[in-house]
Amino acid sequence: MEINAQTTEKVQKNFLEEIIENDLKEGKVQSIQTRFPPEPNGYLHIGHAKSICINFGLARQYGGKTNLRFDDTNPVKEDTEYVDSIKEDIHWLGFDWAEEHYASDYFEQLYDWACELIKKGLAYVDDQTNDQIRENRGTVQTPGINSPFRDRSIEENLLLFEQMRQGKFNDGEKTLRAKIDMAHPNMHMRDPIMYRIIHAHHHRTGDKWCIYPMYDFAHGESDSIEKITHSICTLEFDIHRPLYDWFINALGIYPSHQYEFARLNITNTVMSKRKLLQLVKENYVAGWDDPRMPTICGLRRRGYTPESIRKFCEDIGVAKRDNLIDYSRLENALRDDLNKKANRVMAVLHPIKLIIDNYPENQTEELEAVNNPEDESKGKRKISFSRILYIEQDDFMENAPKKYFRMTIGQEVRLRYAYIVKCTSCEKDDNGNVVAVHCTYDPATRGGDTPDGRKIKGTIHWVDANNCINAKVNVFDRLFNAEKPDEVEEGKTFLDNLNPNSLTVLTDCKLEKSLLTAKPLDKFQFERLGYFSVDYDSTQENLIFNRTATLKDSWAKQK
């Protein structure tokens, strides 16, 4: 039965798998070669993770290879800082590339191919200004008009292009354009610019070049050089495909093919690099790796595991229709992973004192607690118990509803791994806030068992007030209040949808002592609360935890 279910699941192929299997079957390709082509101008985000999982995953699945290629054709935006972070993030996600390339490594070849196109009468140097080019391109509804420089001789074009390379002209003075069709319904085919002049330092080629190829004249050609069989990208490049094919065809080079899938969108999240950059630059978040950011490094700092991100990417599938994935899908993948892996510990985030009036004043006990009920191999540990404990504010209610199973006067509750206690009274401050709760314990219930077999509905967590450690805990909420932060009314921006309460810092949290040696990125389940990960800034003296995700809470729903 189970085998059957698995088999059916595997039979369900996405459209990329179908294309690949077909190409393999028909002998169109012997093996597949994909690539992941980031521009080093920003940090990778969860949308890139989808692309990474697709490109590396497909190659892995069909015994092919994946290259990492930096699409570094615009020196004014790119930087090695980004190159390093991108490589780190891909590795962290659990993938490794066959070859590492840079579009800039191909500049000489690209230059030669541009000359070849000139010689074939398929490219020309244009003297028009930026504005003129834009005006003469027409609009989506009206054809453009030919450049007055469109019919220069091949010799003149060759000379001018060489002079462009030599630095004889200023930025913007001239461009090299493909000669296609200024009336083409697809704007990208209206004599697209192949090269522009930029006198800028490039992170790899330094000052060697002052002309740089455009995306459209670099990407497909780089694919072709690397013999990429399946060049997989997002839907917005669909409209570029005719041009991708046109260049490859005009050059007569290895015919890579482009396929497009729908990019990932997640509720209450923005995914554009420009907007993420803005959040960082304008200090709406603490940096690219702020745990509220959908960046890979942000998710990592938040406590997400590579496995959970990969599982998420697998869960959401691949297709061509627009999608908006609920953020909870990501949390589900995380819970699913950490439920099996994270050790349980006890921690109180909003402490109030619980005083066990009939417990001996100077007594301390060591009680046994299970580290992970899902994994017996994780063993057990000892936790300290004495007369005064901390419990969660939420776990006491003076006037509780009928279905409240926790601490309320007259009701019995289990202290996890400790004793059954009966709540007797509470103390309040002048403002009427409960500051301490009193109870009595039943010595016969050590460990939390009920020898008489009586049923105890509620179990709450606690820490020993005399034997615990303090910590700071960052509690995160969605960064944006709106499900689609980009959809704003006139005069507003996505920034107006920012959630002012996306970060709550709790400074008075009480943790069981075993957490003292926790190291950055260590992950735990705080029993009944959620999954928490140690922050980079955490030290033994100043412990800092990030809440990755809460546990599912069916009580919260009932309220």
Next chain:
RNA sequence: UGUCCCAUGGUGUAAUGGUAACACAGCAGAUUUUGGUUCUGUCGUUUCAAGUUCGAAUCUUGAUGGGACAACCA
């Protein structure tokens, strides 16, 4: 008032002319020393219209809705 892409439960994703299904979410119940986990059950779907066909989610045409395209960005 252009061209191209897309349209299946609440959200995603399958079904490749032959019984519309799977996951998540929801709801109900069972289990439980985490109101967690696990298990069981349940709700609910082909945008519309016409055509082709014995038979259409699937093919055709049209409509409607969503998206992309007018950077010397990628």
